[in-house]
Amino acid sequence: MGGEGVLHKEVFVEPIPEALIPYLIDPNHRAVRDVYHTLNGEEWRIPAMNLIWKAGGGWNEHFERLEGMLFGYEDWQNDWWIAHRIEKSGGFGGIPFCCKVDSEGLKWMELAGFKALPPLAEIQIHIDDPDEETVAAALLAEDECAVALARFKLSLEMQRKLLDGGTRGPWQIDREQIPEINRHLKRQVDVVFRRSAP
Structure with missing residues (x-):
């Protein structure tokens, strides 16, 4: 050298x-x-x-x-x-979001290979705090039909759309809007919290 x-x-x-x-x-x-x-x-x-x-x-x-x-x-x-x-x-880039799903929604997501949120009913999207498991448990506790918490990442475009106006959620998403949310998923949907069977 x-x-x-x-x-x-x-x-x-x-x-x-x-x-x-x-x-x-x-x-x-x-x-x-x-x-x-x-x-x-x-x-x-x-x-x-x-x-x-x-x-x-x-x-x-x-x-x-x-x-x-x-x-x-x-x-x-x-x-x-x-x-x-x-x-x-929940992966790289952007904010992690989550929503509660009932048993029918969870079954639908499993059949879809966890590539989409279930288009079965209205969902409420929250910003997910991965360090706060108690928040996840509380979200499930407030809804007796909810059996799991699904976590997902959205494209920057959809993140901006949700966060427009400075709100931190939660956001009500009706059945007609779910396909648009699914088009903006960045990766698979993870089930991060399941209610234990009674």
Whole structure:
């Protein structure tokens, strides 16, 4: 290697879009500077990382796995991290939401492979706090027909629609609106809390 260092360094400076400048805390801060380091010979990781970040469409577990691979994590480490994030907050990107389902709704979701919320009746969507199991238990306790709590993530577009006006829910979603919610699901629906059988 001669007198060269072990690391390769690249610096990217990207101007902040004009539309965001009025919202900056420091009006003199006009660019974002990213500094990347790789081992010499592994410079390809930098454009690959930039490509992942610019792919758009919302961050998900597939992007997270690719990023982990570029950081050099082994498959088992990426598997553990993704399973941990899904268990704690329902996956990557955005706010976790939840709703109660009755036994018919739970059966419908099982038959649908947990790819959709049941279109059987009106549902009430809440923001899910993965650190508050007591809240989940309380939601089920207040409705004797509810047997489980379903957690899901929505596209950024649908999150904005729900949160428009600054409300934190809950939101009443009627049967006609459920297909639209289902079109905006980012991944499968997880059943995170089941009522124990009497």
